[in-house]
Amino acid sequence: MAVAKKISGFIEKSSWIRKMFEEGEQLRRQYGADKVFDFTLGNPDVDPPADFYGAFKRLANDPIPGMHRYMNNAGYVETRKAVAATLSAASELPVEADHVVMTVGAGGALNTVLKTILNPGDEVIILTPFFVEYRFYIDNHGGVPVEVWTDRETFQLDIDAIGLAINAKTRAIIVCSPNNPTGVIYPAESLKRLGELVSAKEQEFGRQICVISDEPYARIVYDGNNVPNIFRYVQNSVIVTSHSKDLALPGERIGYLAANPRMKNVGQFMEGTIFSNRVLGFVNAPALMQRLVAELQNSSVDIAAYQTKRDILYNALTGMGFEMVKPDGAFYFFPKSPLADDVEFVKAAQKHKILLVPGVGFGAPGYFRIAYCVDQGMIERSLPAWAELARELGI
Numbered sequence: 001m002a003v004a005k006k007i008s009g010f011i012e013k014s015s016w017i018r019k020m021f022e023e024g025e026q027l028r029r030q031y032g033a034d035k036v037f038d039f040t041l042g043n044p045d046v047d048p049p050a051d052f053y054g055a056f057k058r059l060a061n062d063p064i065p066g067m068h069r070y071m072n073n074a075g076y077v078e079t080r081k082a083v084a085a086t087l088s089a090a091s092e093l094p095v096e097a098d099h100v101v102m103t104v105g106a107g108g109a110l111n112t113v114l115k116t117i118l119n120p121g122d123e124v125i126i127l128t129p130f131f132v133e134y135r136f137y138i139d140n141h142g143g144v145p146v147e148v149w150t151d152r153e154t155f156q157l158d159i160d161a162i163g164l165a166i167n168a169k170t171r172a173i174i175v176c177s178p179n180n181p182t183g184v185i186y187p188a189e190s191l192k193r194l195g196e197l198v199s200a201k202e203q204e205f206g207r208q209i210c211v212i213s214d215e216p217y218a219r220i221v222y223d224g225n226n227v228p229n230i231f232r233y234v235q236n237s238v239i240v241t242s243h244s245k246d247l248a249l250p251g252e253r254i255g256y257l258a259a260n261p262r263m264k265n266v267g268q269f270m271e272g273t274i275f276s277n278r279v280l281g282f283v284n285a286p287a288l289m290q291r292l293v294a295e296l297q298n299s300s301v302d303i304a305a306y307q308t309k310r311d312i313l314y315n316a317l318t319g320m321g322f323e324m325v326k327p328d329g330a331f332y333f334f335p336k337s338p339l340a341d342d343v344e345f346v347k348a349a350q351k352h353k354i355l356l357v358p359g360v361g362f363g364a365p366g367y368f369r370i371a372y373c374v375d376q377g378m379i380e381r382s383l384p385a386w387a388e389l390a391r392e393l394g395i
């Protein structure tokens, strides 16, 4: 069966990570897995924390009757209450279970929100460099992505540039903090300025603009940092997130969306998201995982281990002359490409069996991404290869 032209075009455009993965497989077959340094995927190499397995065993030993049946499309009220309590504490606002819908990961939450709010041709601002799936998720629901660069040195929000991009068609802005691929956290002051900008533009254009805060890395933060809660600063805001990274459960597809209780027409928005979650075919988030994560809202994998990996790689690579922003959270670096062409640089790195993703895969040529959610031993073993690469390129 022929594939739609749009889909084949998208596959071609978004093939970077897959291409790198396939070439990595080839190198692994050729040289052995321990000789290849694969930094391409944001797939945590750690297992979920012990309390996840504790909760899992308790539930398996004492199953709740009917626990595998369909449920309210929004998800179990106990789970939504647990999420709401965490968000109330973080935002100091009265977030309730009715403001939360459990979703199939953060990807499911993003699609559910976009389906709910977009009319055909509505524009959604995404901030470069960005998680590449945003473009496709926006297209899924008839929207048009508008790319706006963050500051090219710090990757912080460029509020003036966002202001210039907002027009009468803008319906949403997606922010991601801690960011994939840069690892930066947007400070409270930036979110406050974003909130003020959005309200001013809402007045100017007479339409609501939703700030969608994509936060799957919110619990993966270093050096005592924390992620300011968007609800405090932006009235029409929604959090989309998951436990793919903080509890290392990406294969289980469990996440949620939560609306700011101060959002205009919040009841109507929530009704829309519950409907969208259903008709996108998700129906509801996985039942078993909802039961488990309800108990794990204050839990996470070992963040100190990620910080150690960040420090080893950051100190080594900057010592060799690579230029990069030191990440505050998540598990990525987004250094400047030492060669003007980031794809050429990634190919040069591959010759040293270092696998990376070029910046062009994030809408940002001239950079490259390192995912360090990998074994610490592999990071350490890779350092001589990095040093050779740096020498070869005369960095």
Ligand code: PLP
Pocket (backbone or CB within 6 Å): 042, 104, 105, 106, 107, 108, 131, 176, 179, 180, 214, 216, 241, 242, 243, 244, 250, 254, 255
């Ligand atoms: N948003 C960002 C920024 C991500 O990095 C990812 C996954 O890597 C997602 C969303 C999707 O996460 P999930 O696995 O929960 O769908």
